[in-house]
Amino acid sequence: MRPLTEEETKTLFAKLANYTGNSLKNLIAPLDNGANSDRYVFRLHQQRCYYVRLSLANLAVSVSRDKLLSLGTCLGKFTKTGKFRLHITALPILSEHARYKVWVKANGEMPFLYGGHIVKAHVGRWSEDCPEHQGVIVYSMNDTPLGFGVTARSTAEARRLDPTGITCFRQADCGEYLRDEDSLFAS
Amino acid sequence: MAPSRTSTVKSKHAANKSGIRNSKTSTRSQSDGVVKSKKPKSKGAPPKPQKSTSTLATLKKKRRVYTEKELNIPALNMITPIGVEKPKGKKKGKIFVDDRESMMTILAIVNADKEGQIESKMMKARQMEEIREARKADAEKRQELRKAKLDETKEGMRKKRKRASMGDGEKKENVRSEAASGTKPLKLKKKTVSFA
Numbered sequence: 001m002r003p004l005t006e007e008e009t010k011t012l013f014a015k016l017a018n019y020t021g022n023s024l025k026n027l028i029a030p031l032d033n034g035a036n037s038d039r040y041v042f043r044l045h046q047q048r049c050y051y052v053r054l055s056l057a058n059l060a061v062s063v064s065r066d067k068l069l070s071l072g073t074c075l076g077k078f079t080k081t082g083k084f085r086l087h088i089t090a091l092p093i094l095s096e097h098a099r100y101k102v103w104v105k106a107n108g109e110m111p112f113l114y115g116g117h118i119v120k121a122h123v124g125r126w127s128e129d130c131p132e133h134q135g136v137i138v139y140s141m142n143d144t145p146l147g148f149g150v151t152a153r154s155t156a157e158a159r160r161l162d163p164t165g166i167t168c169f170r171q172a173d174c175g176e177y178l179r180d181e182d183s184l185f186a187s
Numbered sequence: 188m189a190p191s192r193t194s195t196v197k198s199k200h201a202a203n204k205s206g207i208r209n210s211k212t213s214t215r216s217q218s219d220g221v222v223k224s225k226k227p228k229s230k231g232a233p234p235k236p237q238k239s240t241s242t243l244a245t246l247k248k249k250r251r252v253y254t255e256k257e258l259n260i261p262a263l264n265m266i267t268p269i270g271v272e273k274p275k276g277k278k279k280g281k282i283f284v285d286d287r288e289s290m291m292t293i294l295a296i297v298n299a300d301k302e303g304q305i306e307s308k309m310m311k312a313r314q315m316e317e318i319r320e321a322r323k324a325d326a327e328k329r330q331e332l333r334k335a336k337l338d339e340t341k342e343g344m345r346k347k348r349k350r351a352s353m354g355d356g357e358k359k360e361n362v363r364s365e366a367a368s369g370t371k372p373l374k375l376k377k378k379t380v381s382f383a
Contacts, residue, residue: 003285009293017301024298028290041285131308154312 001045001060001068008078012042012049015076015084018135019148021099027051042075049075049084051093070185087184088147088172091137095145098137100127102151102168109140112147113175121163130155136168147173 004012016024030039043050043057045068052060052072060071073093076086086094104112108122124141132154138147149171151158158167176184284290 002281003283005281006284006289006293009284009290010297013294013297014301017297022298025291025294028287028294030287039287129309131305131312134305134308156312156316 001043001057001065001071004042004044004049007082008044008049008084009042011078011082011084012075015086016094018150019094019099019137020097023097026097027093043071044078045071047078049078051075051090074185086148086172088174088176088180089184091145091148091172091174094148095137095139100130100134100136100151101139102126102136102149103139103141103143104146105141109146112138112170113173115170115173115175115179117152117166117170118149118168119163120158120161120165120167123158123167126155126158126167128155132157135171138168138170138173145174147171147175 013024016027028040030037032038038053038055040051041054041057043052043060045065048070050070050072051074056072060068073089074087075090075093076084078084102118102123103125104118104122105124108118108124111122112118118138127136130136130151132151134151136149136151137145138149139145147170149168151168152166153161158165161167284293
């Protein structure tokens with residue numbers, strides 16, 4: 001387990017900034033105003049990046065590397081080429097700071113949770129002025145985050161789309177907790 | 188074969204250094220006059236090629252030695268690829284970013300970068316939308332013009348027909364059925380006559 005290098009931090013933030021707005025800086029803000037106050041840090045362990053409280057990360061040092069399975073919240077994985085891939089486990093953090101959102105109707109929830117893209121007929125509501133190929137967080141109509149993806153069309157273009165046209169490409173959904181149960185937490 | 192070889196090797200040194208006259212080598216060298224006569228030649232011969240080699244060496248030294256940069260060798264055509272080669276004098280290992288300030292600066296840079304990207308995307312989309320709207324409006328206008336022209340010609344035709352019908356009101360029915368140019372009614376008239 002180690003902190004991220006400069007390059008890795010940049011890659012990670014660039015990825016997170018696809019989905020979040022300026023409030024991303026709250027992610028690393030100290031929890032209270034004290035000099036030695038606890039804060040959240042990023043830790044890399046076996047190619048996976050974890051978002052964890054510093055006090056917890058310091059405690060985790062006492063666990064040997066091969067025995068340490070996970071700590072804090074897993075954000076995703078660094079690929080061997082140095083890119084970063086977000087996992088569904090990062091959804092609670094992303095949804096807190098989401099910039100663009102898509103709300104899916106009740107009849108579109110299951111198709112999305114089974115790994116399908118979002119068609120226009122299933123969209124209940126979407127953020128205005130959203131450009132093409134922009135990261136969005138997918139919510140159900142009662143504001144429960146279901147996953148995330150990228151928009152296929154800008155909001156203006158999507159209005160003209162036919163009901164079966166894809167508006168948002170799925171990247172991760174909550175169904176992965178079951179589908180990728182074996183590989184999600186351990187490689 | 189073997190003894191002759193040894194003799195030639197030994198004879199060079201033995202002729203000068205061996206003081207023993209009874210030794211085999213001394214006797215041989217004395218008896219073999221032809222060999223003696225050859226000796227100075229063989230002695231003189233080696234320095235010459237040496238001289239030539241030395242001159243060659245000096246020539247080689249005089250030749251300009253090109254550096255790798257001067258030869259314009261492609262950068263990737265090397266034993267160690269250019270990306271793999273590590274800079275000298277730099278500390279080995281990773282530099283971690285764990286303090287809040289540096290993380291904040293990285294975050295600010297990344298955020299500004301993303302903001303710019305999104306902004307440019309939006310601008311582009313808006314421009315495209317404007318162009319699309321303009322094209323749509325243009326097409327609509329053209330359609331309107333075409334429709335107006337069509338209506339105008341229709342009106343003209345109707346007026347002409349009315350005038351024609353006013354001239355000979357009897358053939359109203361026939362004219363209506365054909366509804367073409369003013370010359371046709373005359374032909375039709377002939378036909379009707381023939382049928383009648």
